[in-house]
Amino acid sequence: MSKKLIEAMADLDEDLVLSEVKALISQNVLALDIIAYLQEGMGIVGKRFEEKEYFLSELIMSAEIFNEASQLLGGVGGAGATSKYGTFVMGTIYDDIHDIGKNIVTTVMSSNGFNVVDLGVDVCTEKYIDAIKEYKPKVIGISCLLTTAFDNIKECIQSIEKAGLRKDLKILIGGGPVDEATCKYVGADHVCKNAQETVEYSKKYMGE
Amino acid sequence: MTNQEMYQLRLDRIKKAIKLEKPDKTPFVPVADSFYAKLAGVTLADFITSAEASHKAFMYGAQWLGDVEAVSFSYSGIGDFMGAFFFSKMKLPGRELGENVLWQFDEQELMSTEDYDTILKGGFRAFAEDFYVNRLHIDFEKLAPVFEVGPQYDQEMRDLGYPMYDNLNMTFPIDCLSGGRTMAKFMVDIRRMPEKIIEVLDIVVKANIEDMKNMAAAWVDPLDVWFSMGRACPDFYSTKIWEKFVWKYLKEEIEACIEIGIPANLHIDANWERALPYFKELPKGTCVFETDGTTDIYKVKEVLGDKMCIKGDVQAAKLVLATAEDVYKYSCQLIKDMGPGFILSSGCSIPYNAKPENVKAMVAAASGK
Numbered sequence: 001m002s003k004k005l006i007e008a009m010a011d012l013d014e015d016l017v018l019s020e021v022k023a024l025i026s027q028n029v030l031a032l033d034i035i036a037y038l039q040e041g042m043g044i045v046g047k048r049f050e051e052k053e054y055f056l057s058e059l060i061m062s063a064e065i066f067n068e069a070s071q072l073l074g075g076v077g078g079a080g081a082t083s084k085y086g087t088f089v090m091g092t093i094y095d096d097i098h099d100i101g102k103n104i105v106t107t108v109m110s111s112n113g114f115n116v117v118d119l120g121v122d123v124c125t126e127k128y129i130d131a132i133k134e135y136k137p138k139v140i141g142i143s144c145l146l147t148t149a150f151d152n153i154k155e156c157i158q159s160i161e162k163a164g165l166r167k168d169l170k171i172l173i174g175g176g177p178v179d180e181a182t183c184k185y186v187g188a189d190h191v192c193k194n195a196q197e198t199v200e201y202s203k204k205y206m207g208e
Numbered sequence: 209m210t211n212q213e214m215y216q217l218r219l220d221r222i223k224k225a226i227k228l229e230k231p232d233k234t235p236f237v238p239v240a241d242s243f244y245a246k247l248a249g250v251t252l253a254d255f256i257t258s259a260e261a262s263h264k265a266f267m268y269g270a271q272w273l274g275d276v277e278a279v280s281f282s283y284s285g286i287g288d289f290m291g292a293f294f295f296s297k298m299k300l301p302g303r304e305l306g307e308n309v310l311w312q313f314d315e316q317e318l319m320s321t322e323d324y325d326t327i328l329k330g331g332f333r334a335f336a337e338d339f340y341v342n343r344l345h346i347d348f349e350k351l352a353p354v355f356e357v358g359p360q361y362d363q364e365m366r367d368l369g370y371p372m373y374d375n376l377n378m379t380f381p382i383d384c385l386s387g388g389r390t391m392a393k394f395m396v397d398i399r400r401m402p403e404k405i406i407e408v409l410d411i412v413v414k415a416n417i418e419d420m421k422n423m424a425a426a427w428v429d430p431l432d433v434w435f436s437m438g439r440a441c442p443d444f445y446s447t448k449i450w451e452k453f454v455w456k457y458l459k460e461e462i463e464a465c466i467e468i469g470i471p472a473n474l475h476i477d478a479n480w481e482r483a484l485p486y487f488k489e490l491p492k493g494t495c496v497f498e499t500d501g502t503t504d505i506y507k508v509k510e511v512l513g514d515k516m517c518i519k520g521d522v523q524a525a526k527l528v529l530a531t532a533e534d535v536y537k538y539s540c541q542l543i544k545d546m547g548p549g550f551i552l553s554s555g556c557s558i559p560y561n562a563k564p565e566n567v568k569a570m571v572a573a574a575s576g577k
Contacts, residue, residue: 056444057395064396097312100391146310147528147559177524185529
């Protein structure tokens, strides 16, 4: 156990994280063990975010450090290579190309132990359905920043239901104009106000 | 009453509300663009590329609303130039998008960390001018006729009796730098090279203030300087970082507006509740806090009600999904609870697919009819 690495990750001390990872590699510590330490540090980052000690930029920085450390390990742990919780599929609904919110969520989910399948922006219903069939996620996320895309989300969710894929699948929505009334209108399960809420909801549902 | 008299009356109502005085009616000043295009039967593709078509839409929209204290603009048609404010490329209706799909920013990493050095060496204006042409590929020759006809269209709107609110604006440095770098990369830059970013921000803010003062000197009846600040949200940064990289510069730009006697309209997207106490540092009656509904308007009233005018916040989702009766009741409640020093408005912009009857419900609530 490397308390030093866990704390450095939690404190977002980039230089210390990288030097400690290198030191552990030279001591022949298993890559998966090192990833587990980093993920424990990420868990503390998430807790500090919930306690409003950390904010979005700290989440982004933690993901950046995590990915850099993963590179030192030959990519192990990067982009969900060690999926602790399973697969999370996400995209921005069709006719909407906003990707900032989506990218933040997918980055934070990846570095919190989820195998993330990022469908991109302007994603058509068929692509969501194909991804659900292929990856069998328990949770998917649909992002949208335009009220004009509300009907598109609604259509997408109805099509997922019609395809018989809604059972045991939770559909999360998020984005600037999205609220509880929107959630009800489009038939989603939950509105996530930020990336960390997506992490927490998905962890609970996918089994922590 | 003549159009000119109506124009003066509307100007006075807005000015009184900003000074926290009681006008004869609560001003209604929505933010709207694409909604007017839909009302006027102008495609978004035409609206965004044709000054003439967009002017037709704004003129139609103002008259359709009728009892409205101001509109945002008298024309659009600037296409790719919209991306200049955020150092971002645009995807436009009729070009990359369908005829009536809303224009959107296409954020890409167009700036590198070396560009910070370029700004430090050659100044911000030179960098921005090169950036617009060579990275955003804005065709200024094509835009020249739009800017030429603009003052005439503004005058036509004034002649119709409607002032313009929000059309004089100032860029906030976090918006353009984080747009050019991408938001995530800029957040990382702030941690990796804080001193350099501070030096760059110093330069950008000085250039922005100079530009704003030059524009304001040539403006007719400027009611406000519009600030868009979505990317500077305090929920994005720890307090220490926000104070150092956001508040210091935001305050400097706001104070520059106050210095020349034009109120700053702070168009606040996302949740700024944590930052509300900072705005108490600004002089009474000199700014407008415009919330899109994400920052709780009642919290704004509680913390800043005796300091600055509040504008908002009939949310976009409400304008699309709620009933006219719901919107009317909500608007009336806001007018009652916010008291003087309040401008009724849409939360952010009236969406393209807002129900017209919901927009009319805001007009009715403000006019008491």
